Amino acid sequence: MPIPSRLATLAAALLALATSPPALAGMGDRPGDFDYYALVLSWSPSFCLSGNGSHAGDPQCGISRPYAFVLHGLWPQFDKGWPESCDSTGNALVPTDLARSMLDIMPSDKLVNHEFEKHGTCSGLDVQGYFGLARRLYTSIRVPPKYTNLGSPLNVSLDQLRGDLLGANPVLTPGMIAVNCDRNGRLVEVHFCFAKDGHPQNCGRNEVQAKMCRQDIVSLPPVRGAVAANAPASAQAGAADTQAADAGQSTSDTVDTFTNHRHRHHRHHNYFNF
Numbered sequence: 001m002p003i004p005s006r007l008a009t010l011a012a013a014l015l016a017l018a019t020s021p022p023a024l025a026g027m028g029d030r031p032g033d034f035d036y037y038a039l040v041l042s043w044s045p046s047f048c049l050s051g052n053g054s055h056a057g058d059p060q061c062g063i064s065r066p067y068a069f070v071l072h073g074l075w076p077q078f079d080k081g082w083p084e085s086c087d088s089t090g091n092a093l094v095p096t097d098l099a100r101s102m103l104d105i106m107p108s109d110k111l112v113n114h115e116f117e118k119h120g121t122c123s124g125l126d127v128q129g130y131f132g133l134a135r136r137l138y139t140s141i142r143v144p145p146k147y148t149n150l151g152s153p154l155n156v157s158l159d160q161l162r163g164d165l166l167g168a169n170p171v172l173t174p175g176m177i178a179v180n181c182d183r184n185g186r187l188v189e190v191h192f193c194f195a196k197d198g199h200p201q202n203c204g205r206n207e208v209q210a211k212m213c214r215q216d217i218v219s220l221p222p223v224r225g226a227v228a229a230n231a232p233a234s235a236q237a238g239a240a241d242t243q244a245a246d247a248g249q250s251t252s253d254t255v256d257t258f259t260n261h262r263h264r265h266h267r268h269h270n271y272f273n274f
Helices: 003-019 044-049 096-101 109-118 127-140 158-168
Strands: 036-043 069-077 154-157 177-181 187-194 217-220
Touching (some): 036 044, 036 127, 069 109, 069 127, 069 187, 096 127, 109 127, 154 158, 187 217
Antiparallel strands (some): 036 069, 036 187, 177 187
């Protein structure tokens, strides 16, 4: 092959590598091999309004428990891209008691199992350690009461929403948080980024704010059901404190469309994609 042709072939190969998407699951992802965590809090009322009414029977969409922000998951991320499903044995099961213990902050035991299989297995932690860290980071986030006790629809600028969350969490800086909305400006979720040791850190290129939400105004549907007036101003206030009451209640028979989530930018996590 002539030298110019070889150079052209090499250049084309390098260009393909530079522009190719991250490796898919099962392509060598290793537990513990990632750059940072994204703690993802979903706005439950938006989920309940999505899917053309298909979630009417979902427990979180009733009025018995006032879900606001719920823990969607704790996702190991690369600076660009993500690992997933790092357990090759297919036996990444969450003990029933542990799954049920998470139902005060996560809406479904199906979601609990799915999140560990897809994301927890890539953390390098065992199942207890993974959900222990997820709960610790979740409860470390403070949410202003105007959002946890939202009784009517709220339209707020993207900058104000980010500012309110940053103001309630002085340890965070703008690069550590990203708001995700749908094409109509409805709030989907908020990403908070943490280092492997659980300390806040800047997000990577997965959470570029300009791509996560392209709207200037973000709309928040109201929380269903009554919220206690003395609810704590933390992320945990997004779900009723009914862990003990629900200890024996499983939602395995519920159609859990959270498990179909993909990211709206790199086809990863967006539970609004049905």
